Amino acid sequence: xxxxxxxxxxxxxxxxxxxxxxxxxxxxxxxxxxxxxxxxxxxxxxxxxxxxxxxxxxxxxxxxxxxxxxxxxxxxxxxxxxxxxxxxxxxxxxxxxxxxxxxxxxxxxxxxxxxxxxxxxxxxxxxxxxxxxxxxxxxxxxxxxxxxxxxxxxxxxxxxxxxxxxxxxxxxxxxxxxx
Amino acid sequence: xxxxxxxxxxxxxxxxxxxxxxxxxxxxxxxxxxxxxxxxxxxxxxxxxxxxxxxxxxxxxxxxxxxxxxxxxxxxxxxxxxxxxxxxxxxxxxxxxxxxxxxxxxxxxxxxxxxxxxxxxxxxxxxxxxxxxxxxxxxxxxxxxxxxxxxxxxxxxxxxxxxxxxxxxxxxxxxxxxx
Numbered sequence: 001x002x003x004x005x006x007x008x009x010x011x012x013x014x015x016x017x018x019x020x021x022x023x024x025x026x027x028x029x030x031x032x033x034x035x036x037x038x039x040x041x042x043x044x045x046x047x048x049x050x051x052x053x054x055x056x057x058x059x060x061x062x063x064x065x066x067x068x069x070x071x072x073x074x075x076x077x078x079x080x081x082x083x084x085x086x087x088x089x090x091x092x093x094x095x096x097x098x099x100x101x102x103x104x105x106x107x108x109x110x111x112x113x114x115x116x117x118x119x120x121x122x123x124x125x126x127x128x129x130x131x132x133x134x135x136x137x138x139x140x141x142x143x144x145x146x147x148x149x150x151x152x153x154x155x156x157x158x159x160x161x162x163x164x165x166x167x168x169x170x171x172x173x174x175x176x177x178x179x
Numbered sequence: 180x181x182x183x184x185x186x187x188x189x190x191x192x193x194x195x196x197x198x199x200x201x202x203x204x205x206x207x208x209x210x211x212x213x214x215x216x217x218x219x220x221x222x223x224x225x226x227x228x229x230x231x232x233x234x235x236x237x238x239x240x241x242x243x244x245x246x247x248x249x250x251x252x253x254x255x256x257x258x259x260x261x262x263x264x265x266x267x268x269x270x271x272x273x274x275x276x277x278x279x280x281x282x283x284x285x286x287x288x289x290x291x292x293x294x295x296x297x298x299x300x301x302x303x304x305x306x307x308x309x310x311x312x313x314x315x316x317x318x319x320x321x322x323x324x325x326x327x328x329x330x331x332x333x334x335x336x337x338x339x340x341x342x343x344x345x346x347x348x349x350x351x352x353x354x355x356x357x358x
Binding site for chain 2: 045058
């Protein structure tokens with residue numbers, strides 16, 4: 001951590017003009033040494049390895065990948081409700097999400113983190129923790145409640161991540177974006 | 180490749196009994212040396228690394244991960260249509276999928292494979308190719324057409340994978356399963 005980068009953010013109304021230049025028509029993407037790469041999880045994993053935040057062996061990497069993909073599934077379930085355009089269906093999805101999917105997942109994830117001493121995998125900091133905290137504001141917004149208030153072990157992950165000096169510095173200076 | 184394993188398949192009607200024993204309530208999962216792991220992509224990546232089918236460095240691994248996650252997104256788009264329970268919505272989704280999403284994706288993926296000499300990444304065999312061919316029967320079934328008939332570079336991946344002696348052997352002896 002300490003690599004220079006340009007944080008390129010675009011407004012919703014500019015997306016139609018950018019989309020045709022995006023690999024497979026999707027954001028986010030990243031240019032590294034003139035080469036364009038995409039897929040947020042793949043990029044986060046790559047940057048994590050480069051920054052020394054991967055596991056110590058294949059088994060540890062597997063545990064991080066499991067923690068991240070499980071979270072990704074949950075994010076999609078939450079998004080499936082949030083982006084539903086039919087109001088009646090959205091209401092129904094909201095009920096299932098808030099009464100079943102979210103409590104089930106968050107309880108289990110909290111247990112996973114507890115077993116890992118406040119991290120998502122291997123009992124130590126990894127790019128998986130950064131991934132989780134990176135999407136947590138977005139999750140909280142869609143869910144309509146603060147997961148860190150209710151789940152103390154998840155809160156521990158947040159405290160571990162936002163307590164990192166470089167992360168703290170970034171959060172203080174980053175531009176505001178609409179979530 | 181050459182590791183012994185037990186291929187445990189269950190029937191749909193037995194899932195409710197198995198589900199509570201599954202990590203985060205989902206299949207598939209794998210037991211390795213008495214430890215349970217889940218998340219299909221994470222498991223495939225791990226087994227791929229163990230079998231020497233990963234990239235030669237972080238950058239190559241990133242290219243495999245991108246190819247796999249892009250395919251995963253497509254699989255989800257196809258599944259979003261296939262598993263839709265409202266017939267009217269399903270019909271509408273089918274139109275978008277067959278006229279827009281699928282041709283756009285398959286054309287781009289075919290170009291990606293062409294640029295990689297018949298593989299999904301790095302111009303050589305990796306676990307990404309096995310992942311692609313592993314889900315291709317399922318994709319073809321949901322799409323209602325054979326992607327390998329229409330896209331010659333994708334066909335090349337299939338030929339490269341099913342031509343591997345150990346894979347050929349497995350395909351010949353594996354049990355039939357309902358897709």
